[in-house]
Amino acid sequence: MDIPNTNLQVVYQRPDVLTKVVSHYCPGCTHGIAHRLIAEVLNELNIVNNTIGVASVGCSIFSYNYIDIDFTEAPHGRAPAMATGVKRMLPDKIVFTYQGDGDLASIGMGEIIHAAGRGENITVFFINNANYGMTGGQMAPTSVPGQKTTSSPFGRDVKTAGYPIQVSELLSHLEGTSYIVRRSLHDSANIRKAKKAIRTAIEVQMRCLGFSMVELLSTCPTNWGVNPCEAQDWLVENLIPVYPIGDYKVIPEVAEIRVKG
Amino acid sequence: MDIPNTNLQVVYQRPDVLTKVVSHYCPGCTHGIAHRLIAEVLNELNIVNNTIGVASVGCSIFSYNYIDIDFTEAPHGRAPAMATGVKRMLPDKIVFTYQGDGDLASIGMGEIIHAAGRGENITVFFINNANYGMTGGQMAPTSVPGQKTTSSPFGRDVKTAGYPIQVSELLSHLEGTSYIVRRSLHDSANIRKAKKAIRTAIEVQMRCLGFSMVELLSTCPTNWGVNPCEAQDWLVENLIPVYPIGDYKVIPEVAEIRVKG
Amino acid sequence: MTRELLKGNLAIAETAIRVGLDAYFGYPITPQTELLEWMSRRMVEEERVFLQAESELAAINMVYGAACTGARVMTSSSGPGISLMMEGISYIAATEVPFVLVDVMRAGPGLGNIDAAQSDYNQIIHGGGHGDYHQIVLAPSTIQESIDYTVLAFDLAEKYRMVTVVLIDGIIGQMMEPGILPEMKPARTKQPDWIPPKWAVRGKEGHDRHLLTSIHMSPTLEEGLNLRLLKQWREIRLKETRYKEYYLDDAEIVVVGFGTAGRVALSAVRTARSYGIKVGLFRPISLRPFPEEALEKLVDQTKAFLVVEMNTGQMYKDIKKIVSNQSRVEFYGRVGGVIPFPDEILSEIRRISSMSYQSENIDPIDAWIQRLEDIRKTEAVGR
Amino acid sequence: MTRELLKGNLAIAETAIRVGLDAYFGYPITPQTELLEWMSRRMVEEERVFLQAESELAAINMVYGAACTGARVMTSSSGPGISLMMEGISYIAATEVPFVLVDVMRAGPGLGNIDAAQSDYNQIIHGGGHGDYHQIVLAPSTIQESIDYTVLAFDLAEKYRMVTVVLIDGIIGQMMEPGILPEMKPARTKQPDWIPPKWAVRGKEGHDRHLLTSIHMSPTLEEGLNLRLLKQWREIRLKETRYKEYYLDDAEIVVVGFGTAGRVALSAVRTARSYGIKVGLFRPISLRPFPEEALEKLVDQTKAFLVVEMNTGQMYKDIKKIVSNQSRVEFYGRVGGVIPFPDEILSEIRRISSMSYQSENIDPIDAWIQRLEDIRKTEAVGR
Amino acid sequence: MQMEIVIAGFGGQGVLFAGTVLARAAMIKKFHVTWFPSYGPEMRGGTANCTVIIADDEIGSPIERHPYGVIALNLPSWDKYESQVVSNGILIVNSSLINRDIRRNDIKTFLIPASEIAEHIADRRLTNMVALGAFLAKTQILPLDAVQQAFKFTLPKRHHKLLMANIQALDEGYNIETQLAQGI
Amino acid sequence: MQMEIVIAGFGGQGVLFAGTVLARAAMIKKFHVTWFPSYGPEMRGGTANCTVIIADDEIGSPIERHPYGVIALNLPSWDKYESQVVSNGILIVNSSLINRDIRRNDIKTFLIPASEIAEHIADRRLTNMVALGAFLAKTQILPLDAVQQAFKFTLPKRHHKLLMANIQALDEGYNIETQLAQGI
Amino acid sequence: MPVKGWIEVDEVYCKACELCVNACPAEVLEISKDRLNPTGYHPVQLVGNGCTSCMICAIICPEAAITVFRENVLSREKKAETEVNH
Amino acid sequence: MPVKGWIEVDEVYCKACELCVNACPAEVLEISKDRLNPTGYHPVQLVGNGCTSCMICAIICPEAAITVFRENVLSREKKAETEVNH
Numbered sequence A, B: 001m002d003i004p005n006t007n008l009q010v011v012y013q014r015p016d017v018l019t020k021v022v023s024h025y026c027p028g029c030t031h032g033i034a035h036r037l038i039a040e041v042l043n044e045l046n047i048v049n050n051t052i053g054v055a056s057v058g059c060s061i062f063s064y065n066y067i068d069i070d071f072t073e074a075p076h077g078r079a080p081a082m083a084t085g086v087k088r089m090l091p092d093k094i095v096f097t098y099q100g101d102g103d104l105a106s107i108g109m110g111e112i113i114h115a116a117g118r119g120e121n122i123t124v125f126f127i128n129n130a131n132y133g134m135t136g137g138q139m140a141p142t143s144v145p146g147q148k149t150t151s152s153p154f155g156r157d158v159k160t161a162g163y164p165i166q167v168s169e170l171l172s173h174l175e176g177t178s179y180i181v182r183r184s185l186h187d188s189a190n191i192r193k194a195k196k197a198i199r200t201a202i203e204v205q206m207r208c209l210g211f212s213m214v215e216l217l218s219t220c221p222t223n224w225g226v227n228p229c230e231a232q233d234w235l236v237e238n239l240i241p242v243y244p245i246g247d248y249k250v251i252p253e254v255a256e257i258r259v260k261g
Numbered sequence C, D: 001m002t003r004e005l006l007k008g009n010l011a012i013a014e015t016a017i018r019v020g021l022d023a024y025f026g027y028p029i030t031p032q033t034e035l036l037e038w039m040s041r042r043m044v045e046e047e048r049v050f051l052q053a054e055s056e057l058a059a060i061n062m063v064y065g066a067a068c069t070g071a072r073v074m075t076s077s078s079g080p081g082i083s084l085m086m087e088g089i090s091y092i093a094a095t096e097v098p099f100v101l102v103d104v105m106r107a108g109p110g111l112g113n114i115d116a117a118q119s120d121y122n123q124i125i126h127g128g129g130h131g132d133y134h135q136i137v138l139a140p141s142t143i144q145e146s147i148d149y150t151v152l153a154f155d156l157a158e159k160y161r162m163v164t165v166v167l168i169d170g171i172i173g174q175m176m177e178p179g180i181l182p183e184m185k186p187a188r189t190k191q192p193d194w195i196p197p198k199w200a201v202r203g204k205e206g207h208d209r210h211l212l213t214s215i216h217m218s219p220t221l222e223e224g225l226n227l228r229l230l231k232q233w234r235e236i237r238l239k240e241t242r243y244k245e246y247y248l249d250d251a252e253i254v255v256v257g258f259g260t261a262g263r264v265a266l267s268a269v270r271t272a273r274s275y276g277i278k279v280g281l282f283r284p285i286s287l288r289p290f291p292e293e294a295l296e297k298l299v300d301q302t303k304a305f306l307v308v309e310m311n312t313g314q315m316y317k318d319i320k321k322i323v324s325n326q327s328r329v330e331f332y333g334r335v336g337g338v339i340p341f342p343d344e345i346l347s348e349i350r351r352i353s354s355m356s357y358q359s360e361n362i363d364p365i366d367a368w369i370q371r372l373e374d375i376r377k378t379e380a381v382g383r
Numbered sequence E, F: 001m002q003m004e005i006v007i008a009g010f011g012g013q014g015v016l017f018a019g020t021v022l023a024r025a026a027m028i029k030k031f032h033v034t035w036f037p038s039y040g041p042e043m044r045g046g047t048a049n050c051t052v053i054i055a056d057d058e059i060g061s062p063i064e065r066h067p068y069g070v071i072a073l074n075l076p077s078w079d080k081y082e083s084q085v086v087s088n089g090i091l092i093v094n095s096s097l098i099n100r101d102i103r104r105n106d107i108k109t110f111l112i113p114a115s116e117i118a119e120h121i122a123d124r125r126l127t128n129m130v131a132l133g134a135f136l137a138k139t140q141i142l143p144l145d146a147v148q149q150a151f152k153f154t155l156p157k158r159h160h161k162l163l164m165a166n167i168q169a170l171d172e173g174y175n176i177e178t179q180l181a182q183g184i
Numbered sequence G, H: 001m002p003v004k005g006w007i008e009v010d011e012v013y014c015k016a017c018e019l020c021v022n023a024c025p026a027e028v029l030e031i032s033k034d035r036l037n038p039t040g041y042h043p044v045q046l047v048g049n050g051c052t053s054c055m056i057c058a059i060i061c062p063e064a065a066i067t068v069f070r071e072n073v074l075s076r077e078k079k080a081e082t083e084v085n086h
């Protein structure tokens, strides 16, 4: 293999906003991708010093160890309420929550609906990996029918455990929401789109347009019981049909940003 | 005035299922109408002895004193969870909750969404009077924009307090729901329709078709600061535009019942 | 500074506003609702933050978030609502951010009723949330005290970065009395002398980033946190006790009661004094830290303590721990929203003053239950 | 009946199933999750009701509903999740319906960490929920005890219509030991001898309607409920105490510890005995009602008590109340998920056995803080 | 000196307001004073009452089983409180709505046709002030002008057009000539 | 008699499983026994360990600062536990992955090329059983057949095809000839 | 000719909310000025002829206080058991 | 001719998840068999020519372990400050 001896230009590198710490995530877990995208967007928008993250309880609990900005950590499910408290005090700062599907869609359903209903001017990054990663892969409200998890060993039975909850669809029906989209982290094309959405969501907040959320379909190879590459396929086959990628709510003012952006 | 001396036939009378107790409701409060309709339906369906009511916290807390069936009383907002516990133990019995808008749409949002999402085979009677009656007329998530309440003395400001939450619309997007309709109690024509809906909802449960809810627009003359007759108009003018009467989810199996019924 | 006729709930709310409350988050519940309603008007008038949360659970977490920014924050609730805040309070205590909680107690357990009680003493004093944490609890008994101890509550909360509770009951919340409110000041974070606390999360402009969390995966670090909290508490325990004494100089019987029970007892003590009974009143104001030393000092002179509460003897147990084995401790309580009348306490004092102190062997709680059941038979109507 | 090697969490879950659990509602949280996972498989296999609730708040209210039907019901959680159940527990206690709560304690406050601790003692023992209510709390220390006291928990809960807690920590939840499980029985409400309790809400077919509520708007009635609950508790207090004693016959030093701390202490006591130190162990199993009398009986023979806990001295305070003024009470604890090793307790025993008992004037808690800080300096690596 | 007064009546009769006026007057006159209402799910009609205690020293209990003075604006309140007034205490009864024999001779009962006088002045809703005026006259606990002054502070601005009528009601109540009611 | 054993290694090396086999064997032999794992957010790799205590009387603490025996399957575990083994205790080190000088002469350290032997038999994943076999031979705490029997109970049914290989691994570990490692 | 009807108000329950008065198409209901029920309300009463037994008042009544009667023209014998005499 | 590229893996971060290996269109990435990083993983390495600096590997890498370089044909002098020599 040749080592190029011409001058080389860096075209992609680990963003500064990420701390120099090895993450605790399992190999191939796409939480890390989401972190990186957020870090890049904060950098690009030049708001690293003016942003406050609200971490939640789930595998991403230590996201604050990796993204080098001011952070608080909320009780399980309560990040939208905590973020509301932060944002109301600091309306000029950017406030986001980073929540898993157990956190947001199960225990935290009340808080997310009401933050959205209030049109709280915050941004929510919602990492949907169809299970409770941190506690060992139990069923989440987002687990798909038939999905075997450590708390649905015979597969999710919709008759007793109910149907998957489509959070983006649900929240989009609330008048308070301005920008609700679903993206996926399973390949580079989708990751690029995810980043754009993350950027738009933050810009929505910067323009005080109200509640924005980016749902990110994410892999959990460990609890899905597959390797990281297989997990990408598993996501495409099992999650995207139930959670289609798309824009669920984009109010006209937001559409304008995106055209300009 | 002539007293008719011919034989008279009773065509309408207080249903037996209502206890012989004077209610604590304010004059003209339509909670009483909802109670009566439920009592009549239980009678007609012959399930008085097989029904368990789950009362909630709100003006209707003492509904158990008026409807003469087995009852439990849930903590504020938790009636759907409590009803789930009852129904899972007694799948052959009829279980309903009776909840106000503060109870169901504010503090109890998590529980109602999840009971609906699970397709829990229970029936919810949701009394929307656009405020917290019992505690003295504070703003509810259902209070309409500009509505003056004891906790929004300058009128509900959607910029800080958010937008009214349309519960029937919201729940209808959950796959677990089978029958979600909104009716109103402001005049006799609507009351008749409300009764039909109540009956259908219970029949949905009797046929194990899953989650059913009847939202009932209801007056609160006391806290709205108008007399009972004016309250009917206030409801028509202020609530129906935000909460249109209609069927929000009727799965095909339910539509069949109604044709037969 | 004029004396005004003020309701307890409003006095506390307005005091908080005047000492610069930045934000109030709350949820209606009787008998606290007027406090929230007052905030909904006045905070908006003052261009501060008022938000009616969707629940007490949300309210405490909004408080948590706002407190993390270094702002002056408050919430208030009662019984069931306070129970819903327990997780959040434990988190806030672990994170060491300050806020003031107003608990207007009503009768429990469960939904109970909305009349005044003191049956949440244990919950507030001995930790309702999980984990080893401590909170300062101030129990005013008059409107003026409600004002003064609300002022103090913010100071202590911020000084020690600690949850501080103003504990009243439905009576103090609902009654009026003249009181002098503090001067009006701007919101704390808008005051010219305010600089953000060094731990506040407000964006890392100009300094290394701040992180506020309650999780420490390493047991050693978590133990370190626990010890730090404990050591701070040991210090507060000595420094921050408050109480009021009445007629104790020559008292042989000492009535102990806080809040409403304390002031009802005062009436009884006065009447008993007029009968020549050597009785006084010890009214703890800081229930945490409890004024143990001050109470211990009374042990030698005292033949019997009479603890009066609006519960089944929760503070009584703590008092017993402090003074027992040296002195007899008797109990009288009314529960479930019943407020004792002064004459009930008076007859307790008379009973104790005329009895030989070591005579009865029956447990004071069992004895009280018997007496109370007799009383209840006679008063079916009167209440 | 064979001995099996069983994890604490699973042993409790399987025991509950075998004694006829009708329904389990819960939510994952470490270190309790395996209990829920076991239920998710076995309850379904046995055609019983298993439901993973959307939160602990929902779980406790599902329990509430199911318990109102007279069924045998359980939930389990840890720290933060238990805090979220406080409102529901208070309601259930007020409604007098039985259920069993398993609390697998981890380190707090706040999110803390997932290692074992006993820092929720106060919350569980002294009432985390609002109002005057009482609950039975059983703290097993081995797997066999976990089994046996789970069986007992259901019996007591149903006998007294009372919340009954099986209180363990992450160690007992996660460790394995041989144990003998009870025989498999059908679900309680499906057993041939079962008749619905006379208060159960199951539809009024055949009788007057039943009503289960926790609200009593009349203070007099609410007081009546409170007194009834109290009187029942006074009875339980005498009848339902459990504890285990080791080497107490001639003991001059009595170590007191429950659960994991109790068994770690046992190792230390044995070694100390081998050195000729007259030391024994008192291990309370029912933490509520606390075996006060049994402990009091030891006061005369005992020169010093040493309370060992995995918290900052929560039970210690209760023990002091019981035995203090007669005996010296010392404390040793590890916190935040740190588990004390036997040698730490051993050196405490040796320290106490070699010291003149009345010598030190410093408060035992302050003294312990100092000792622990020294120890912590030496062990930065070892843990 | 300590005097406990209970004012009781139907929900809409303004008993809490009358109590507030009395309490504020006491404050103006530099007395110690407490005011405690019955509270609760207010909007359900029924009866309301409040206890006002006026004293020259720190007040203990804000409630009292045997008040010195009672103003009963309706029958249930008369029934309930007649037995509770302390011996030698004062009971003012609104005799417009109700009338029956008195049951105690050890207290001073005055039957005042307060509602009629109020209606005569302007409006039934002045009943509370008429009764309060009478009470002041009988007890002399506070001078009338202090109460009038307190009244002005207590009345919400938007109702100030009602000021004169209320003052008149107080006056007429104060000056009404009544006999001590005699029991049988 | 009481013996504390710690088995430690990387997440995937089956240390909890080996401990369970040992504990079950002790149970079969009617000993008192406890098994306690490191637990937590399991799926994040890193190291795992468990403590097995075997005794002929009720066991107190399920953990011990200075265990009698340690099986260290990787370097971090060796580093951590070498200093903790009680004087005269036994330390079995998987020398396949690691090698360095021993640091204590007051304990008996045996360096076993467990992973190599395991690979030789069938699969690296038998490392834990080889090491356990060696440990049994050195301590004689339990007879080999009890451990084999325990193994059969512990292996999930669906893996029973691996039975023989594991038994062989145990055997080879048991019979391996090793010298006591000597420190410098 | 409209059906001849008759209503009765159970005065114990009536709270004088006037919803029935307002709703009655025949305008034959009014609040009684003179009577007071135990809860302190002036109950509603039927005045004048013209009640059609349309049941609207009963349907709107939140207190379920109203019983509606209809002149029994069709089957006097058959429905005898439900008859009420005045 | 495709852009000439080069990538570097910060081995400390790499967890050998192989997402980059799988995603690289030029198939020039592989897990190193011989090296172990401090966390115990065999980090990824660039093998063979053909990297186009398409950045796909970096975009997919959950650990942000990859730096991508591109041969600087356009403005060698101007971008000098970002240059790296090997």
Ligand SMILES: Cc1ncc(C[n+]2csc(CCOP(=O)(O)OP(=O)(O)O)c2C)c(N)n1
Pocket: A057, A058, A059, A060, A076, A099, A100, A101, A102, A103, A104, A127, A129, A131, A132, A133, A134, A135, A140, D027, D028, D029, D030, D056, D080, D081, D084
């Ligand atoms: C009140 C409370 N209940 C339960 C837990 C335990 N818990 C921690 S993380 C978690 C689930 C996380 O799942 P998710 O939000 O989907 O995040 P992921 O790990 O999948 O990214 C749970 C239940 C807790 N910490 N607090």
Ligand SMILES: Cc1ncc(C[n+]2csc(CCOP(=O)(O)OP(=O)(O)O)c2C)c(N)n1
Pocket: B057, B058, B059, B060, B076, B099, B100, B101, B102, B103, B104, B127, B129, B131, B132, B133, B134, B135, B140, C027, C028, C029, C030, C056, C080, C081, C084
């Ligand atoms: C946990 C808790 N928080 C607050 C309350 C106080 N509370 C009682 S009823 C109620 C609101 C009821 O409003 P709604 O549900 O709309 O019923 P309505 O009275 O309007 O019919 C509130 C906040 C309570 N009982 N429990």
Ligand code: SF4
Pocket: A024, A025, A026, A028, A029, A030, A031, A059, A129, A133, A134, A219, A220, A221, A222, A223, F043
């Ligand atoms: S458990 Fe799942 S979500 Fe959590 S770090 Fe591992 S792969 Fe990611």
Ligand code: SF4
Pocket: B024, B025, B026, B028, B029, B030, B031, B059, B129, B133, B134, B219, B220, B221, B222, B223, E043
């Ligand atoms: S307050 Fe409103 S909802 Fe409650 S009883 Fe009165 S009118 Fe009805």
Ligand code: SF4
Pocket: G005, G006, G007, G023, G024, G025, G026, G027, G028, G029, G050, G051, G052, G053, G054, G055, G056, G057, G058, G068
């Ligand atoms: S039945 Fe019809 S017509 Fe007769 S009173 Fe009632 S509403 Fe009027």
Ligand code: SF4
Pocket: B028, G009, G013, G014, G015, G016, G017, G018, G019, G020, G021, G043, G044, G057, G060, G061, G062, G063, G064, G065, G066
């Ligand atoms: S609707 Fe009913 S309660 Fe209202 S006035 Fe008519 S009869 Fe009375």
Ligand code: SF4
Pocket: H005, H006, H007, H023, H024, H025, H026, H027, H028, H029, H050, H051, H052, H053, H054, H055, H056, H057, H058, H068
């Ligand atoms: S930059 Fe593109 S071509 Fe180069 S290694 Fe990465 S994925 Fe492969």
Ligand code: SF4
Pocket: A028, H009, H013, H014, H015, H016, H017, H018, H019, H020, H021, H043, H044, H057, H060, H061, H062, H063, H064, H065, H066
């Ligand atoms: S994607 Fe990143 S972590 Fe995964 S193998 Fe490639 S460089 Fe390593």
Ligand SMILES: [Mg+2]
Pocket: A058, A100, A101, A102, A127, A128, A129, A130, A131, A132, A133, A140
């Ligand atoms: Mg998840």
Ligand SMILES: [Mg+2]
Pocket: B058, B100, B101, B102, B127, B128, B129, B130, B131, B132, B133, B140
């Ligand atoms: Mg309402």
